Amino acid sequence: MTRKVLVIGLGLIGGSIALALQKAPETKILGYDMDAKTREHAKTLNIVHEIVTDPKDVAADVDVIIFGTPVNATLDWMEQLKSWSLKNKVIVTDTGSTKKLIMQKAGELRAQGITFIGGHPMAGSHKSGVLAAKAHLFENAYYMLTPLAGEEIINMAQLESLLKFTHAKVVSVSAREHDHMTAVVSHFPHVIAASLVHQLGEENGEYPMTRSLAAGGFRDVTRIASSNPILWRDITLQNRDELIAQLEGWQSEMDRVKELLLNGNSDDIQNYFAVAKDLRDELPISAGAMFTSFDLYVDVPDYPGVISEVTGLLADEAISITNLRIVESREDVFGILVISLQSESDRERAASCIQKRANFETYIS
Numbered sequence: 001m002t003r004k005v006l007v008i009g010l011g012l013i014g015g016s017i018a019l020a021l022q023k024a025p026e027t028k029i030l031g032y033d034m035d036a037k038t039r040e041h042a043k044t045l046n047i048v049h050e051i052v053t054d055p056k057d058v059a060a061d062v063d064v065i066i067f068g069t070p071v072n073a074t075l076d077w078m079e080q081l082k083s084w085s086l087k088n089k090v091i092v093t094d095t096g097s098t099k100k101l102i103m104q105k106a107g108e109l110r111a112q113g114i115t116f117i118g119g120h121p122m123a124g125s126h127k128s129g130v131l132a133a134k135a136h137l138f139e140n141a142y143y144m145l146t147p148l149a150g151e152e153i154i155n156m157a158q159l160e161s162l163l164k165f166t167h168a169k170v171v172s173v174s175a176r177e178h179d180h181m182t183a184v185v186s187h188f189p190h191v192i193a194a195s196l197v198h199q200l201g202e203e204n205g206e207y208p209m210t211r212s213l214a215a216g217g218f219r220d221v222t223r224i225a226s227s228n229p230i231l232w233r234d235i236t237l238q239n240r241d242e243l244i245a246q247l248e249g250w251q252s253e254m255d256r257v258k259e260l261l262l263n264g265n266s267d268d269i270q271n272y273f274a275v276a277k278d279l280r281d282e283l284p285i286s287a288g289a290m291f292t293s294f295d296l297y298v299d300v301p302d303y304p305g306v307i308s309e310v311t312g313l314l315a316d317e318a319i320s321i322t323n324l325r326i327v328e329s330r331e332d333v334f335g336i337l338v339i340s341l342q343s344e345s346d347r348e349r350a351a352s353c354i355q356k357r358a359n360f361e362t363y364i365s
């Protein structure tokens with residue numbers, strides 16, 4: 001019997017899950033996204049087997065529902081789910097970065113006989129959207145599940161047997177533990193990254209050259225400030241309490257640093273950095289594909305020689321390419337050429353060259 005999986009929200013995470021789960025035997029992946037362009041891309045790129053126009057219409061026929069939506073949208077969908085007709089044994093899960101409010105809502109679903117097991121793959125990137133989706137995104141990364149207390153073993157086993165096709169390491173934690181730990185290693189660092197960029201922005205008036213000097217270190221610690229603002233608005237709102245606690249901890253840490261600076265004791269200052277270095281160097285090398293290449297997506301018409309035409313244009317302008325792949329090219333639809341470049345500025349130059357000289361549409365996902 002074919003198992004049917006419905007993925008709602010086909011961006012970076014939903015798209016990647018859909019691609020990974022296509023490897024599960026006898027499994028049909030249906031997908032929905034509220035954005036028409038995303039639906040179109042998901043279809044063209046074979047991210048799912050079938051696109052649906054309204055999830056409610058197919059819900060009664062699916063075995064697993066997975067939300068790949070921003071966490072506030074997931075809460076809205078969970079509310080709507082209460083009025084849908086569903087299979088008795090349906091398993092509903094999500095991929096959201098926060099769990100406390102989602103698992104509260106899961107309790108309401110359980111009261112109506114619907115099984116919801118929270119999920120959160122700990123891999124991703126600052127990129128968003130369906131064009132960034134990759135089948136191997138979750139390989140070797142942790143994938144946290146947050147079952148409600150007393151969740152039936154059979155439901156957990158079924159979900160885990162599906163998720164094994166992501167090749168992630170599945171672990172179960174409580175929603176409270178989840179939101180605390182992710183605040184420390186993920187949510188709060190995003191706030192700090194954004195705040196550093198704001199601080200740089202304030203230099204613009206008096207020292208406009210500062211931003212041109214922002215090199216490796218600044219870029220490393222602020223990469224995640226380029227993430228999707230809607231995603232991070234929702235995560236921040238849902239994990240506010242933990243974030244406020246982190247912020248208070250950070251403020252005392254900054255007071256400690258201020259004290260070190262005021263005292264000006266060189267041993268103490270060196271020791272501050274030495275302890276941090278040891279802790280950082282001892283961090284387990286955690287997997288999970290984090291993408292830092294500068295990819296440019298180009299809609300190319302399907303005619304012979306089109307790829308060499310594009311690469312020729314870039315060569316003319318001395319723009320180096322680090323990788324090139326073509327994702328799906330079917331009769332009468334555009335193929336999408338993914339060109340990896342060495343830097344943001346190379347990507348900008350490549351985009352403007354291709355748009356101007358070939359008149360092909362480009363995206364940076």
Ligand SMILES: NC(=O)C1=CN([C@@H]2O[C@H](COP(=O)(O)OP(=O)(O)OC[C@H]3O[C@@H](n4cnc5c(N)ncnc54)[C@H](O)[C@@H]3O)[C@@H](O)[C@H]2O)C=CC1
Pocket residue numbers: 008009010011012013014032033034035038068069070071073095096097098120121122123124125126127128129130228231235
């Ligand atoms: N970006 C990351 O690295 C990671 C994100 N997550 C979580 O995964 C979820 C998805 O994030 P991404 O894939 O990164 O975001 P994304 O922005 O790449 O994709 C979200 C998709 O959901 C669609 N969408 C938004 N609201 C919708 C709605 N009401 N109904 C249907 N579709 C809707 C958007 O059109 C978009 O295609 C979020 O809950 C996020 O917290 C989890 C792990 C890593």
Ligand SMILES: O=C(O)C(=O)Cc1ccc(O)cc1
Pocket residue numbers: 096097121122123124125126186224290
């Ligand atoms: O790009 C990065 O380093 C990330 O931090 C990606 C990420 C974003 C959100 C998550 O819930 C988990 C991982």
